[in-house]
Amino acid sequence: MEISDPDQTISLNITHFPQNLLIPSNDNKIIIQATNRFNKQALFKFAFEAENLNLNIPDELQKDTIEFGPGESKTVEIKLTPIVDGFGKLSMFVNWMKIVEYTVKVKKVRNSIVDSQINNILQKQTLSASKFTDDFNLDDFIIKMTKDEIKQLEKELEKKKKEYESLHLENSTNDSDKKRKKNKDSIEEIEIDEMGLSSEIEDISRKLVKGYLSNKDLEKALELALELP
Incomplete structure (x- = not known):
């Protein structure tokens, strides 16, 4: 059967x-x-x-x-x-x-390239460096200063800081009697003076950082730069 x-x-x-x-x-x-x-x-x-x-x-x-x-x-x-x-x-x-077979195209990625092949590629290709589109201004980072000029700026910075602390203390005093005696205009004037002193302190500090860098005093430059806003 x-x-x-x-x-x-x-x-x-x-x-x-x-x-x-x-x-x-x-x-x-x-x-x-x-x-x-x-x-x-x-x-x-x-x-x-x-x-x-x-x-x-x-x-x-x-x-x-x-x-x-x-x-x-x-x-x-x-x-x-x-x-x-x-x-x-x-x-x-x-x-x-049923046996189903698929044929696909494959390509092995090289594990390494011999030096001779790299040399052949470099001989055929021309490599060029890209150009900077922005101009580099050294004065944005370093200002040449003598040590005497730096000392003078340091004294000026300390003076401005003391003036700012004194003014800030006057404006933020907790004595309520004094606050009642101050009129609105005087309070606004003190606040304006504070802002002006703060701006001056920042400008002097930035100049000092650049001066420190020109004299290769990296430690002072970094310490002062960290105080900047």
Whole structure:
């Protein structure tokens, strides 16, 4: 008896089937010849189901796939053992495992480049440095000063700081009686003077930082720069 699937991918020919009543003590076996109908290699997967029967299936048939060469036939033997009185049922499934292959273009990234290749590239390519679009003004960062000029600026800075502290203390005093005696105009004048002194202190400090840099006194330049707003 021959069983073939509609696509004619594989044919199954049962060459032996027990013709007697199945008895556990007997050798009840089914022999099947499976033939690959393709003219090329093919993979098939076999599966079995049974009702009222125990199946002894060869290890080869229990693999995920079985490889058949072009037109190759394989003979398999299955043993049946009844487990109840009545009728037994054996179902066999064969799936064609189609091999799908994709071809893609790949390119390996180099792990290293030899010096000769780099030299060849540099000989063919001209490298040029980009030009600055903004002019660099040295005076924005450094002002040449003598040590005497720096000392004079330091004294002026200390003087302005003391004036600012005195004025700020006068404006922020907690004496409520004094605040009541001050009119609005005098308070505004003090605040304006504070702002003016603060601006002068900032200008002098910036000049001193540039002077320190010109004399390579980096520590003082950094210390004063950190005080700037």
